[in-house]
Amino acid sequence: MAISVKVMNRPEPEDTSYLRAALSGMALTFRHMVSPTTVTQQYPEEQTDLSPRWRGTHRMEVHADGRPKCVACGLCPTVCPANCIRLVGGEDDQGNRYPIVYEIDEFRCIFCGMCQEVCPVEAIHVGRHFENAEYDRSRFVYDLDRLMEQDHPTTLLWDPSDPSSE
Amino acid sequence: METLQPIAGIWGLVAMSLKTLVIFSGLILVVAYTTLAERRVSAWIQDRVGPNRVGWFGLLQPVADGIKNFLKEETLPATASRAFFVLAPVLVLVPSLITFAVIPIAAPLPTPVGVVDMIIADVPIGILYVLAFSSLAVYGVVLGGWSSNNKFAFLGSLRASAQMVSYEVALGLSLIPVLMLAGNVTLTEVVWQQQQLGMWFAFPLSLAFILFVISAFAETNRLPFDMPEAESELVTGYHTEYSAMKFSAFMISEFGHMVTASALMATLFLGGWDLPGTWDDAFWHQGQLIRGFAADGSVLLASPALWKTALTFVGFACKTALFVLLFIWIRWTLPRFRYDQVMSLGWKVMLPTSLAYLMLIGGTILVLDEIGLAWGFWYGLGLTAVSGAATAVFMFYLDRGRTITGAAAQRQHMAIKSTSEPVAAGD
Numbered sequence: 001m002a003i004s005v006k007v008m009n010r011p012e013p014e015d016t017s018y019l020r021a022a023l024s025g026m027a028l029t030f031r032h033m034v035s036p037t038t039v040t041q042q043y044p045e046e047q048t049d050l051s052p053r054w055r056g057t058h059r060m061e062v063h064a065d066g067r068p069k070c071v072a073c074g075l076c077p078t079v080c081p082a083n084c085i086r087l088v089g090g091e092d093d094q095g096n097r098y099p100i101v102y103e104i105d106e107f108r109c110i111f112c113g114m115c116q117e118v119c120p121v122e123a124i125h126v127g128r129h130f131e132n133a134e135y136d137r138s139r140f141v142y143d144l145d146r147l148m149e150q151d152h153p154t155t156l157l158w159d160p161s162d163p164s165s166e
Numbered sequence: 167m168e169t170l171q172p173i174a175g176i177w178g179l180v181a182m183s184l185k186t187l188v189i190f191s192g193l194i195l196v197v198a199y200t201t202l203a204e205r206r207v208s209a210w211i212q213d214r215v216g217p218n219r220v221g222w223f224g225l226l227q228p229v230a231d232g233i234k235n236f237l238k239e240e241t242l243p244a245t246a247s248r249a250f251f252v253l254a255p256v257l258v259l260v261p262s263l264i265t266f267a268v269i270p271i272a273a274p275l276p277t278p279v280g281v282v283d284m285i286i287a288d289v290p291i292g293i294l295y296v297l298a299f300s301s302l303a304v305y306g307v308v309l310g311g312w313s314s315n316n317k318f319a320f321l322g323s324l325r326a327s328a329q330m331v332s333y334e335v336a337l338g339l340s341l342i343p344v345l346m347l348a349g350n351v352t353l354t355e356v357v358w359q360q361q362q363l364g365m366w367f368a369f370p371l372s373l374a375f376i377l378f379v380i381s382a383f384a385e386t387n388r389l390p391f392d393m394p395e396a397e398s399e400l401v402t403g404y405h406t407e408y409s410a411m412k413f414s415a416f417m418i419s420e421f422g423h424m425v426t427a428s429a430l431m432a433t434l435f436l437g438g439w440d441l442p443g444t445w446d447d448a449f450w451h452q453g454q455l456i457r458g459f460a461a462d463g464s465v466l467l468a469s470p471a472l473w474k475t476a477l478t479f480v481g482f483a484c485k486t487a488l489f490v491l492l493f494i495w496i497r498w499t500l501p502r503f504r505y506d507q508v509m510s511l512g513w514k515v516m517l518p519t520s521l522a523y524l525m526l527i528g529g530t531i532l533v534l535d536e537i538g539l540a541w542g543f544w545y546g547l548g549l550t551a552v553s554g555a556a557t558a559v560f561m562f563y564l565d566r567g568r569t570i571t572g573a574a575a576q577r578q579h580m581a582i583k584s585t586s587e588p589v590a591a592g593d
Contacts (some may be wrong), residue, residue: 019565022500029211029499036210 052156055113055126058104059150068148069123072099076115076124084108102144116158125154170455173280181282189286193266198228200421204494211498238410243314250313255415258306261299262422268295269429270354272439272479273446276470281455292352296430297338300385304330307394311404322403326394329508333384336516340377343527344434357438358449363546366437370549373523373557375435377516382431386423389497393508428489436485439478446474519560526556
């Protein structure tokens, strides 16, 4: 016998059983059949409670007059580890900076939430939301209008009464 | 008042057309819902939920499956033998459903124009017709696997042919005790004799019943005998190359086989549409619909009624459903046999056992007739005792692990010869 071969100590054929083993197996499956202990979550009807730390789809805060709060400072594209934010800033005639292009690629985003942490004006947030399925790949790049339209709650990591986490 | 005559003439033609239409479309519907039952029951067994999205409790799932299969892309392998490739699903589908034609599904139904037998074709060759058509199904399986020009499909069909031919022997031999007791091959008479005996054949012929159930599992290619499919070894076996509705035809035929085999088992061994008591008994005896014989040999006329037909049909449906459930239950419990286990079970256990049991039952019938015991409850009880003893012996033998045992246990006996040589792979 080769040295690496492990010899299993199998029972003798006289000591083995097929019928009794099969019947006890069938008894087991029957018990499960009549009283299944289902743990399946009926997803669209039953929703999971999201963790307080949940970081999901982004949203852009807006001023009362409908302008985005973003001042196009460029901190979020700089800090973004996945490099998924594209920002082209502009300046209006009063000297206020605003984003001309603000796009987040939700495919590349790793939802670390650092854009929210770094934002000086509390404009960009990650939200308590994850159902963002689409029929088209291109729809996953959220532009500024789309980010402003998002109406799901922001993550509980951010407390609106203490916006700069002090 | 209605005449207790068999329906004939133009009304007979109408009744026949209606029966064919209703029974076969009903059968297709039952087969469709068996697929749902399989999926739901398997889910419960595995602590899952199963398909519950389409319709109430998932009841429209078979419809959704059907639409999906019709709309799917149909592929035709470039190297397949086209004519046979298309022919194979038909050859599998038709025999699996057509067998149902000779199974009586309820007590005769009285109508103002005559009594309608609740059976499509009460052919005099009954069980022989069933055997003939169940053997035909193997042609479709073999043809499907061969014409696909695919190694796995070919292996699957090879296995299917070997397995179905092997178990057909045991299937036929386990039927002969039934024929000996019933004295006829028509299934209506098999039901009638069970009514007369006062007990269903599952008791006086318990071992034949068990052998028939095992053979039926092998014939329908259901687990633990699904060697032709064996999805973990052969992709899906003989229907690997099939897609869309052709694949669906194979699935329908598998479930059709299951339903038909269940109905057959219910008819042969659980009294068919018979319910306990003699109130529902009915049989055409020399042109009269009789319920039984009085002590002096005169006939007692039967009184068929709509409610009796309906009730006996429910009984038949419940018995069939019981066996369908058994099929599903066993499928989701037992693992698949190895190929050599299937063969050794078929030829070294089933065949000798059914032959020995055939002789035992023949001898017992001879002895009981010599004693002069009347055909009735005590006659059945005598047979039950003999069969029960035979079943106990069979069970004891089968359970000892001599036939269906782990590979290691079998090898241990021969391994002593050459301990230094590793066992060649793939032997």
